Amino acid sequence: MRTKTLKKNKINVVTLGCSKNVYDSEVLMGQLKANGKEVVHEEEGNVVVINTCGFIANAKEESVNTILEFVQKKQEGLVDKVFVTGCLSERYKPDLQKEIPDVDQYFGTTELPGLLKALGADYKHELIGERLTTTPKNYAYLKIAEGCDRPCSFCAIPIMRGKHRSTPIENLVIEAEKLVANGVKELILIAQDLTYYGLDIYKKRNLAELLENLVKVEGIEWIRLHYAFPTGFPMDVLDLMRKEPKICNYIDIPLQHIADPILKSMRRGTTKAKTTKLLQDFRAAVPDMTIRTTLIVGYPGETQEDYETLREWVREMRFERLGCFTYSHEENTHAYNLEDDVPEDVKMERANEIMEIQSQISWELNQQKIGNEYRVLIDRKEGTYYVGRTEFDSPDVDNEVLINAEEGYLRTGEFFHVKVTGAEDFDLYAEVVK
Numbered sequence: 001m002r003t004k005t006l007k008k009n010k011i012n013v014v015t016l017g018c019s020k021n022v023y024d025s026e027v028l029m030g031q032l033k034a035n036g037k038e039v040v041h042e043e044e045g046n047v048v049v050i051n052t053c054g055f056i057a058n059a060k061e062e063s064v065n066t067i068l069e070f071v072q073k074k075q076e077g078l079v080d081k082v083f084v085t086g087c088l089s090e091r092y093k094p095d096l097q098k099e100i101p102d103v104d105q106y107f108g109t110t111e112l113p114g115l116l117k118a119l120g121a122d123y124k125h126e127l128i129g130e131r132l133t134t135t136p137k138n139y140a141y142l143k144i145a146e147g148c149d150r151p152c153s154f155c156a157i158p159i160m161r162g163k164h165r166s167t168p169i170e171n172l173v174i175e176a177e178k179l180v181a182n183g184v185k186e187l188i189l190i191a192q193d194l195t196y197y198g199l200d201i202y203k204k205r206n207l208a209e210l211l212e213n214l215v216k217v218e219g220i221e222w223i224r225l226h227y228a229f230p231t232g233f234p235m236d237v238l239d240l241m242r243k244e245p246k247i248c249n250y251i252d253i254p255l256q257h258i259a260d261p262i263l264k265s266m267r268r269g270t271t272k273a274k275t276t277k278l279l280q281d282f283r284a285a286v287p288d289m290t291i292r293t294t295l296i297v298g299y300p301g302e303t304q305e306d307y308e309t310l311r312e313w314v315r316e317m318r319f320e321r322l323g324c325f326t327y328s329h330e331e332n333t334h335a336y337n338l339e340d341d342v343p344e345d346v347k348m349e350r351a352n353e354i355m356e357i358q359s360q361i362s363w364e365l366n367q368q369k370i371g372n373e374y375r376v377l378i379d380r381k382e383g384t385y386y387v388g389r390t391e392f393d394s395p396d397v398d399n400e401v402l403i404n405a406e407e408g409y410l411r412t413g414e415f416f417h418v419k420v421t422g423a424e425d426f427d428l429y430a431e432v433v434k
Contacts, residue, residue, distance in 0.1 A: 009037070009038065009045075009046055009047045009080070009120075010038045010040060010045035010046055010047065011037055011038065011039045011040070011045050011047045011049060012039075012040050012045030012049070013025050013028060013039060013051065014041075014042055014051065014066060015041070015042070016050070016052055016066060016086070017051070017055065017063075017086065017087065018053065019188070019226070020161075020190060020191075021051050021053060022141055023141045023190065024086070024109075025134065026131035026132055026133055026141075027130075028085075028112065028115070029041065029132035029134075030127060030130040030132050031112070031116055031121060031123065031124060032119065032121055033132055035116070035120075037119065037120070037121055045079070046080045047079070047083070047119065048073075048079050048081070049083045049085060050066055050083070050084050051085050051086040052066070052067070052084060052086035052087060053087055053088060054086070054087035054088035054089075054091040054092065054160055055087065055156065055157070055160075056325075057330075058328075060088055063086075063088040067082070067084055067096075067100055067103060068100065071102045074102060081104045082102070082104055083103070083104055083106075083118060083119070084096065084103050084105075084107070085107040085108070085109070085111070086109060087109060089107055089108055089109075090109045090110075090159075090160045090161075091159055091160050104118070105118050109160060109161055109162075128171050128174050129175030129176075129178040129179070130178065131178075131179075133179070133182065133184070136380060136412070136413070138183065138185050138378075138379065138413035138414075139185065139188060139379075140179045140187065140188070141187075141190050142172060142179070142188065142189050143191060144167055144172055144190070144194065144210065145164055145165060145166045145167060145191035145193070145197055146162070146165045146191070147161045147162040147164045147165050147192060148161060148163075148164055148192035148193055148196075149164045149193075149196065150193060150229060151334070152256075152266055152267055152268060153267045153333060153335040153338075154327065154330065154333055154335045155330075156332065159332055159333075161192065166196075166198050166199070166200050166201050166202075168201060169206075172213075173213050173217060176214055176217045180217060180218070180219035180220060183413060185219065185220065185221045185377065185413065185415075186220075186221065186222040186377060187214065187220055187224070188224045188395075189224065189226060191227060193227060193228070193229045194207055194225055194226070194227055194228045195228050195232055195233050196232075197210060198210070207234050207237050208234060208236040208237050208239075211223065211240055211244070211247060212240065215244050215246045215247065221415070222248050222377070223247050224250055224391075224394060225247075225251050226252040226394065227252055227254065228251055228252065228253040229253075229254075230275055230278055231268070233253075233278060235281070238282065238285035238286055239285065241285075242285060242286045248391040248392070249286050249288050249391060249392065250289065250290045250292070250391060250394070251289065251290075252292040252321075252394065253291060253293055254293060254294040255293045255294070255295065256295060256296050257296060257299065257310055258272045258276075258309060258310050258313045259272065259306035259310055261303075262299055262301070262302055262310075265299070265300070265335070265338070267334065272313070276313075276317075279291065290321060290392035290393075291319055291320055292323075292397070292398065293319055293322055294322070294323045294324070294325065295310065295314070295322065295354060296324075296326070297310070297325075297326060297350040297351050297354065298326045298342040298347030298351075299335070299342070300327070300335055300340055300341055300342070301338065301339075301341065307350050311350075311353065311354060311357065314358065315361075318361050319361070320365060321362075321397070321398050322354075322358045322361075324351045325351065326344070326347035326350075326351050327340070327342070327347060359425045362399075362425050363423070363425045366399070366423035366424065366426075366428060367423055369423060369428060370421065370422065370423055371419070372419070373417055373418065373419045373433055374391075374417070374418055375390065375391065375415055375417055376390055376417075376430070377413075377415055378415075378416065379395065379400075380412055381405060383405075384406060385402040385403060386402070386403040386410045386412075387400050387401070387402060387403075388401045388416070389401060390428075398426075399426050399427060399428060400426075400427050400428070402427055402429050403416075403429075403430050403431065403432060404431070407431060407432065408432065410432065416432050416433075417432070417433045418432050418433060419431055
């Protein structure tokens with residue numbers, strides 16, 4: 001049975017995983033469009049490209065299920081070809097080829113030219129910053145580096161993404177200018193480790209100089225920093241954040257744990273004392289900074305005492321934003337040599353308790369915002385509310401500001417001044433200040 005499609009191929013790009021994958025899919029789609037190809041994102045097409053995630057067990061399972069779903073559609077004649085790219089394909093290509101042979105071809109994270117060739121397109125080197133963005137038009141991710149040189153014991157990213165490679169400042173400025181031309185007002189800087197930026201090409205940590213160049217791009221109103229590492233943080237970035245209104249008083253710094261025995265086993269290169277001092281320095285330098293972090297519970301050898309150290313530290317630090325995940329035992333990582341000895345139910349119990357604590361902290365911090373005024377960027381309309389964010393909130397993972405749509409029309413992608421009228425654990429309610 002053959003598909004009943006027009007002769008011209010329509011390429012459907014399906015994205016799984018993190019913001020880095022979103023960025024990579026957008027670059028792929030930009031290349032395809034420049035080659036005159038018809039390309040859509042997660043809509044119907046007779047040629048499918050699945051950009052997979054291979055980070056932890058749940059993400060791998062979702063990727064495999066998505067591949068199987070489209071292979072089934074191919075067998076039923078609903079699609080003609082299925083290609084797989086991304087981290088799962090980079091990490092497990094031989095296994096995937098053996099287990100799911102009906103995929104037309106598998107590609108790793110660095111094989112974009114080969115993937116394009118398979119899709120009947122040429123890789124165009126001159127396309128600096130040409131992307132088809134899939135995020136709401138007002139914000140976009142800007143990947144400033146690829147790969148990671150950190151030796152964290154639990155992490156498979158260096159296996160899938162390779163060594164750290166910074167993108168030159170001039171290229172990132174060009175990319176930012178092109179995004180602005182398409183209506184982008186907020187840049188979310190991403191990398192496996194922002195703090196390492198520039199060490200390879202400029203021989204110094206150069207995030208501050210990059211930011212100084214990006215704030216000069218006319219039309220950019222917010223610049224947000226994601227994924228900093230807690231050792232070797234370039235403190236000149238904080239001085240710039242405090243002085244420069246375009247740089248959001250916000251940082252995402254995944255800390256993973258705080259008990260010294262676990263930090264040592266995780267190969268994080270820091271201690272509880274050093275990490276606590278760093279966060280105190282952050283708050284001293286930028287008093288109204290919002291700090292987002294992520295934690296892992298159930299790492300091999302995590303004792304009840306280690307967990308309690310982490311739990312009490314979360315209570316003490318009162319992070320504005322926090323996510324907690326259970327440890328995933330990943331082959332070919334350093335920690336895979338350790339016994340995964342914390343039972344799954346204990347991992348879940350610990351993660352849930354941390355999130356309960358954080359929920360209470362978030363509720364208390366949000367109550368303090370009632371009556372305050374904030375500048376809010378409107379992302380979308382959902383039901384009877386316009387949904388926006390303050391500079392202290394990143395899309396998809398943080399708090400949202402809900403404004404009653406019946407009170408008047410608000411244009412998405414625009415900024416408004418609002419007054420907070422109510423607050424829940426993770427949402428604020430507000431009205432526009434006339």
